[in-house]
Amino acid sequence: MRDVAVLGVGQTKFGELWDRSFREIGIEAGLQALVDAKLSSSDLDGLYLGNMASGSLIDQEHIAPLILDYAGLARRHLPGVRVEGGGASGSLALHQGYLAVASGVYDYVVVGGAEKLTDVPDEQATAITGATADHEWEAVFGATLPALWALVARRHMHLYGTTREQLAQVAVHDHQMGSKNPNAHFRNKLTLEQVLGAGPIAEPLGMLDCAPFSDGAAAVVLGPLETAREHTDTPIRIAASEVACDTMALQHRAELTRLNGTVAAARAAFARARRSPRDVGVAEIHDAYTISALVSLEDLGFVEKGRAGPEFATGQFSGGGSLTVNPSGGLKAQGRPFGAVGVAQVAEIVRQLRGDAKDRQVPHPTLGLAHDVGGTGATSVVHLLERAN
Amino acid sequence: MRDVAVLGVGQTKFGELWDRSFREIGIEAGLQALVDAKLSSSDLDGLYLGNMASGSLIDQEHIAPLILDYAGLARRHLPGVRVEGGGASGSLALHQGYLAVASGVYDYVVVGGAEKLTDVPDEQATAITGATADHEWEAVFGATLPALWALVARRHMHLYGTTREQLAQVAVHDHQMGSKNPNAHFRNKLTLEQVLGAGPIAEPLGMLDCAPFSDGAAAVVLGPLETAREHTDTPIRIAASEVACDTMALQHRAELTRLNGTVAAARAAFARARRSPRDVGVAEIHDAYTISALVSLEDLGFVEKGRAGPEFATGQFSGGGSLTVNPSGGLKAQGRPFGAVGVAQVAEIVRQLRGDAKDRQVPHPTLGLAHDVGGTGATSVVHLLERAN
Numbered sequence: 001m002r003d004v005a006v007l008g009v010g011q012t013k014f015g016e017l018w019d020r021s022f023r024e025i026g027i028e029a030g031l032q033a034l035v036d037a038k039l040s041s042s043d044l045d046g047l048y049l050g051n052m053a054s055g056s057l058i059d060q061e062h063i064a065p066l067i068l069d070y071a072g073l074a075r076r077h078l079p080g081v082r083v084e085g086g087g088a089s090g091s092l093a094l095h096q097g098y099l100a101v102a103s104g105v106y107d108y109v110v111v112g113g114a115e116k117l118t119d120v121p122d123e124q125a126t127a128i129t130g131a132t133a134d135h136e137w138e139a140v141f142g143a144t145l146p147a148l149w150a151l152v153a154r155r156h157m158h159l160y161g162t163t164r165e166q167l168a169q170v171a172v173h174d175h176q177m178g179s180k181n182p183n184a185h186f187r188n189k190l191t192l193e194q195v196l197g198a199g200p201i202a203e204p205l206g207m208l209d210c211a212p213f214s215d216g217a218a219a220v221v222l223g224p225l226e227t228a229r230e231h232t233d234t235p236i237r238i239a240a241s242e243v244a245c246d247t248m249a250l251q252h253r254a255e256l257t258r259l260n261g262t263v264a265a266a267r268a269a270f271a272r273a274r275r276s277p278r279d280v281g282v283a284e285i286h287d288a289y290t291i292s293a294l295v296s297l298e299d300l301g302f303v304e305k306g307r308a309g310p311e312f313a314t315g316q317f318s319g320g321g322s323l324t325v326n327p328s329g330g331l332k333a334q335g336r337p338f339g340a341v342g343v344a345q346v347a348e349i350v351r352q353l354r355g356d357a358k359d360r361q362v363p364h365p366t367l368g369l370a371h372d373v374g375g376t377g378a379t380s381v382v383h384l385l386e387r388a389n
Numbered sequence: 390m391r392d393v394a395v396l397g398v399g400q401t402k403f404g405e406l407w408d409r410s411f412r413e414i415g416i417e418a419g420l421q422a423l424v425d426a427k428l429s430s431s432d433l434d435g436l437y438l439g440n441m442a443s444g445s446l447i448d449q450e451h452i453a454p455l456i457l458d459y460a461g462l463a464r465r466h467l468p469g470v471r472v473e474g475g476g477a478s479g480s481l482a483l484h485q486g487y488l489a490v491a492s493g494v495y496d497y498v499v500v501g502g503a504e505k506l507t508d509v510p511d512e513q514a515t516a517i518t519g520a521t522a523d524h525e526w527e528a529v530f531g532a533t534l535p536a537l538w539a540l541v542a543r544r545h546m547h548l549y550g551t552t553r554e555q556l557a558q559v560a561v562h563d564h565q566m567g568s569k570n571p572n573a574h575f576r577n578k579l580t581l582e583q584v585l586g587a588g589p590i591a592e593p594l595g596m597l598d599c600a601p602f603s604d605g606a607a608a609v610v611l612g613p614l615e616t617a618r619e620h621t622d623t624p625i626r627i628a629a630s631e632v633a634c635d636t637m638a639l640q641h642r643a644e645l646t647r648l649n650g651t652v653a654a655a656r657a658a659f660a661r662a663r664r665s666p667r668d669v670g671v672a673e674i675h676d677a678y679t680i681s682a683l684v685s686l687e688d689l690g691f692v693e694k695g696r697a698g699p700e701f702a703t704g705q706f707s708g709g710g711s712l713t714v715n716p717s718g719g720l721k722a723q724g725r726p727f728g729a730v731g732v733a734q735v736a737e738i739v740r741q742l743r744g745d746a747k748d749r750q751v752p753h754p755t756l757g758l759a760h761d762v763g764g765t766g767a768t769s770v771v772h773l774l775e776r777a778n
Contacts, residue, residue: 001493021525046632055445055517060524062475065634065767074641077653079632080768081481084471086451092470096485103492104390128444135449136410243435243468245454252463264466378454379469 001102003225005235005388008037009347014216014335015185016118022058026067026114029217029340033110037221038231041071045106046079050093050113051339052086056128058116067112084339085243086132086374087288089113090218091342091381097222098241107223113343114217117336125213129338132375134248146210146289148250148376150202153291155256157204159306162294164204166309168195170290171208171332173318178329180360185214185335209290214335218344225388234354239367240269240384248378257306261380262286262299262371269369269382270301277301280323280384281365282352284345286373287330296371297325300382324362327352342372342381349385390491392614394624394777397426398736403605403724404574405507411447415456415503418606418729422499426610427620430460434495435468439482439502440728441475445517447505456501473728474632475521475763476677478502479607480731480770486611487630496612502732503606506725514602518727521764523637535599535678537639537765539591542680544645546593548695551683553593555698557584559679560597560721562707567718569749574603574724598679603724607733614777623743628756629658629773637767646695650769651675651688651760658758658771659690666690669712669773670754671741673734675762676719685760686714689771713751716741731761731770738774 010032012025020028026049034041049064060066064080083093090113097111117125130139133148156162172192178184190208198207228235244264247253253260270276277300285300287293294308302323303311311317317325328334328348331341349368351357370383399421401414409417415438423430438453449455453469472482479502486500506514519528522537545551561581567573579597587596617624633653636642642649659665666689674689676682683697691712692700700706706714717723717737720730738757740746759772 023525053444053450055442055520058524059520059528061442061473061517062521062637062764062767064474065763066523066637068634069636069638069641069767074634074636075649077633077635077650079484080474080634081485081632082473084450084473085453085469095468096470096488099485099488099492099494102494103488105488105491131444131448132451134455135447136412139448243470244466245457245463245469246466247458247463248451248455249458252458260464261466374454375451378451378458 002104004098004101004222004238005225005228006220006350007223007228007231007235008033008221009350010036011183011218011344011347012216013183014214014337017215022114022116023066023070025215025217026112027071029219030071030110030112033219033221039108039221041073043108044078044110046100046109048093048097048109048111049082050090050343051082052084052089052115053128057120085379087338088342088372088374088379088381089339091370091372091383092243094343094346094383095241095243095381098238101222101224109222110219111222111343112217112219113340115337115339116215117213118215122213137249146205147202149289149291150205151250152256152295153204156291156295159257162309164196165192166313167204167209167290168192169313170287170293171195174287174326174330174332177327177360178333181329181334184329184333185212186333205289211288211331211336214337216335216337216340218340218347220343220347228388235388236350236353236385237388238383239273239386242268242382244380246377248375250376257295259295259299259377259380261377262296265380265382266300269384273384275367275384279367280369281367282324282327282349282362283369284326284328284348285371287326287332288336300371327357327360327362345370345372346383353385353387391493393487393490393611393627394614394617395609395739396612396617396620396624397422397610398739399425400572400607400733400736401605402572403603403726406604411503411505412455412459414604414606415501416460418608419460419499419501422608422610428497428610430462432497433467433499435489435498437482437486437498437500438471439479439732440471441473441478441504442517446509474768476727477731477761477763477768477770478728480761480772481632483732483735483772484630484632484770487627490611490613498611499608500611500732501606501608502729504726504728505604506602507604511602526638535594536591538678538680539594540639541645541684542593545680545684548646551698553585554581555702556598556679557581558702559676559682560584563676563715563719563721566716566749567722570718570723573718573722574601575722594678600677600720600725603726605724605726605729607729607736609732609736617777624777625739625742625774626777627772628662628775631657631771633769635766637764639765646684648684648688648766648769650766651685654769654771655689658773662773664756664773668756669758670756671713671716671738671751672758673715673717673737674760676715676721677725689760716746716749716751734759734761735772742774742776
């Protein structure tokens with residue numbers, strides 16, 4: 001297999017984009033990434049598009065050819081493929097793009113992620129996103145994603161003494177980071193008191209422990225590393241791209257507080273890249289709920305199981321430590337357009353490794369990690385990215 | 390890249406499977422394919438699952454980990470990825486499995502396709518399948534897939550003198566073929582009079598010009614060709630796997646009667662395999678509507694544009710000629726569980742090339758073709774398969 005590099009990145013603002021359609025935001029992100037990669041559409045060999053639920057959300061399936069068509073590429077008859085894995089759809093699409101280039105069958109592909117969540121009422125979006133949990137064993141009984149993650153939080157508090165304040169600290173961190181991100185859904189800072197005082201969603205999780213429903217799109221251009229310097233002075237190599245699944249239903253796991261898929265994907269990724277968690281200088285991790293960020297930090301190998309609450313509260317992941325987490329603001333502040341998340345995470349890691357992240361630049365990271373989760377962890381995806389020298 | 394072989398195939402009966410759930414049929418097909426490949430689940434490296442619209446049809450997204458989980462594989466934490474491209478979802482999943490093995494990153498993958506269409510009322514299934522056309526330019530105005538294909542039929546009749554009887558001949562052929570297929574949704578034979586006398590769906594297409602909504606699943610196991618003989622005496626090599634897109638909306642094409650994506654995918658496939666349409670002994674082609682089969686025969690290069698009606702009516706594709714079409718009964722008779730179709734087509738070609746097709750065996754084919762279409766041709770996929778010597 002060939003080494004694969006990220007040559008360009010693009011992203012729309014995340015938020016309530018009521019003035020723009022799915023196809024418009026998909027194309028905006030893709031064109032930005034192409035321009036960033038100094039490629040024209042005539043260089044492209046294909047499109048992978050990560051999306052969770054366009055059929056339910058905008059009555060449109062078959063969206064990869066749709067985006068190619070409205071980008072003016074129908075006459076080139078490129079391959080276009082939609083990839084779905086709940087909230088991890090974007091990074092699954094990236095995995096497919098990586099394999100396509102690694103195989104040698106494709107040279108240059110755009111990997112996009114896009115979702116339009118705010119065109120339906122919140123209760124409908126809650127039901128649709130809940131379809132990424134196990135319908136027959138969870139959703140049909142009324143379980144929603146926040147309700148399921150609340151179970152994880154309660155269990156984590158019970159087993160490890162994690163406190164409500166430690167959970168809330170994640171949201172404070174994310175909004176602090178997101179305040180410097182012009183693409184973020186929310187740029188307001190939060191105090192601990194605000195998070196603790198917000199109305200309950202599924203106790204112990206309150207409104208400000210939960211990432212929002214967002215619209216948005218992100219894209220990256222992938223190509224062979226060997227020719228990457230024709231396109232960019234700072235090609236970013238994909239050192240590992242690993243996907244691992246787990247049970248759909250939370251109740252079928254031996255332990256609620258461990259994302260077994262994340263443990264497996266992270267181990268595989270570090271082994272493939274011959275690196276360790278200590279080498280990672282910047283990470284975008286899954287923080288759809290404040291508890292998700294804590295268990296993710298543990299299961300990715302950054303802190304010992306059960307210790308994420310107090311470790312996070314020290315502020316070591318907010319800059320100044322050896323690892324900075326979610327400089328974009330994460331899902332909580334940058335926003336959560338489900339299928340776009342995984343691609344946006346990788347785009348942020350690429351900016352950070354290039355030194356292009358402006359106000360939110362982490363000092364000199366050499367290895368970055370992106371971690372994406374679908375449902376309550378039935379899919380986990382870990383990407384490791386590094387500056388190619 | 391490595392050469393990729395099909396090592397095993399599996400398939401459920403297609404039809405109204407009201408006694409079995411989505412997860413059950415998915416697992417049945419996958420296990421059959423594993424047994425056929427003489428592999429155990431511990432040999433597997435991943436799952437690709439083609440599916441059009443599980444979110445709308447069974448309120449369940451995120452179905453690749455679902456199938457892995459209920460197949461007892463959750464603890465292996467394998468990668469599982471759903472792929473969607475309307476009615477071409479199954480063959481797009483196959484394309485991904487092909488790239489995964491070709492890249493060397495994966496050795497053995499199951500590619501499944503599954504759809505549960507008959508658990509919702511027909512009018513709802515019509516709307517959901519219509520979401521594979523362009524929502525904003527077609528579906529929102531009431532256009533359905535049969536209505537759009539009826540436009541293609543009218544235009545083909547106008548331009549080339551194709552007759553209503555020639556269209557009907559496709560359905561007669563398919564049911565004749567399907568009568569020998571124990572997995573077929575319909576095994577009854579049809580007369581020309583029955584097809585012509587059936588109630589109208591979208592004129593000139595009647596009820597018996599249209600493939601049914603079906604439930605069903607199919608699966609194949611892929612692996613590297615170099616070790617294929619450890620698993621089977623008759624490994625089938627994937628000589629080409631090509632995907633090509635076109636405009637979403639029919640009205641945006643220069644010519645309604647040409648599937649430009651099919652033309653592009655077929656040309657690319659024959660070029661990659663260094664073969665020509667004349668070398669193909671058996672083909673499973675897209676016959677969701679009788680007109681689809683005629684334009685597909687033309688656009689794949691088997692007959693001259695405009696000549697498919699009279700050529701098909703000679704009976705040359707029904708056995709005895711150099712090319713036999715849709716020995717499975719095609720979408721019309723074997724059935725149309727959208728996301729499963731492309732995988733089932735390839736499974737049938739594999740059986741035919743192995744000489745395993747029993748009553749419906751085509752004599753000694755050496756090269757087979759599978760052709761899958763999403764929407765009205767926004768996605769086309771062509772696979773060429775051959776016996777490996």
